[in-house]
Amino acid sequence: xxxxxxxxxxxxxxxxxxxxxxxxxxxxxxxxxxxxxxxxxxxxxxxxxxxxxxxxxxxxxxxxxxxxxxxxxxxxxxxxxxxxxxxxxxxxxxxxxxxxxxxxxxxxxxxxxxxxxxxxxxxxxxxxxxxxxxxxxxxxxxxxxxxxxxxxxxxxxxxxxxxxxxxxxxxxxxxxxxxxxxxxxxxxxxxxxxxxxxxxxxxxxxxxxxxxxxxxxxxxxxxxxxxxxxxxxxxxxxxxxxxxxxxxxxxxxxxxxxxxxxxxxxxx
Numbered sequence: 001x002x003x004x005x006x007x008x009x010x011x012x013x014x015x016x017x018x019x020x021x022x023x024x025x026x027x028x029x030x031x032x033x034x035x036x037x038x039x040x041x042x043x044x045x046x047x048x049x050x051x052x053x054x055x056x057x058x059x060x061x062x063x064x065x066x067x068x069x070x071x072x073x074x075x076x077x078x079x080x081x082x083x084x085x086x087x088x089x090x091x092x093x094x095x096x097x098x099x100x101x102x103x104x105x106x107x108x109x110x111x112x113x114x115x116x117x118x119x120x121x122x123x124x125x126x127x128x129x130x131x132x133x134x135x136x137x138x139x140x141x142x143x144x145x146x147x148x149x150x151x152x153x154x155x156x157x158x159x160x161x162x163x164x165x166x167x168x169x170x171x172x173x174x175x176x177x178x179x180x181x182x183x184x185x186x187x188x189x190x191x192x193x194x195x196x197x198x199x200x201x202x203x204x205x206x207x208x209x210x211x212x213x214x215x216x217x218x219x220x221x222x223x224x225x226x227x228x229x230x231x232x233x234x235x236x237x238x239x240x241x242x243x244x245x246x247x248x249x250x251x252x253x254x255x256x257x258x259x260x261x262x263x264x265x266x267x268x
Contacts, residue, residue, distance in 0.1 A: 060176045087112040133168035154193040161200030170243040181209045189213025207261040216251035
């Protein structure tokens with residue numbers, strides 16, 4: 001009788017231990033599957049973000065080239081073409097029997113041709129998006145403002161702090177945001193002066209684009225679902241977030257517009 005009770009107790013212990021082991025194994029397998037699914041989901045999301053980032057980089061490069069081609073067309077027509085035409089006119093009116101005027105016209109023609117060559121060199125630099133990485137963000141903005149100055153705008157570029165190199169992709173996107181804001185000034189602001197400020201600190205970069213135009217439409221500045229109603233502003237806002245930064249805009253009708261970008265350098 002005692003042996004039967006001992007055997008039954010041992011059987012129950014074995015069955016209980018087996019059930020506990022199975023339950024424990026089930027929990028381990030369950031959490032392992034959950035962990036693998038979560039890891040797989042994280043990997044898929046990371047790949048999607050990487051793919052979206054690469055697509056945005058390509059779109060940014062194409063937009064910069066498209067904008068630059070448009071600028072080149074206007075620059076060739078308004079400035080380079082005019083300079084070469086004036087040089088041709090001066091050369092066609094040379095009179096060899098008037099030595100003083102001859103030297104003057106030749107020197108003027110040489111200067112006009114030199115100006116056209118300098119302008120073409122600047123345009124060729126701005127066309128290549130890789131040059132933004134080699135020359136740096138500040139120099140790229142400076143060249144962009146030079147083109148605006150030739151179109152009649154009063155432009156100023158102010159920098160403060162030690163200029164620090166960023167990742168080429170981030171400088172490219174940041175430059176496109178600045179370029180798009182400048183393009184908006186041409187289209188909508190009716191401004192005369194443009195001021196760009198780049199402030200470098202140990203931990204961040206602040207970029208500010210300011211104009212003295214008529215100001216932006218208040219309705220376009222309203223946020224809706226953490227995004228601007230204006231497609232152009234929404235693009236700039238999303239691109240700033242993509243490189244870990246923030247985008248804000250302040251505008252008062254009749255008192256111009258200020259666009260501010262903040263990029264943490266320690267995340268670059």
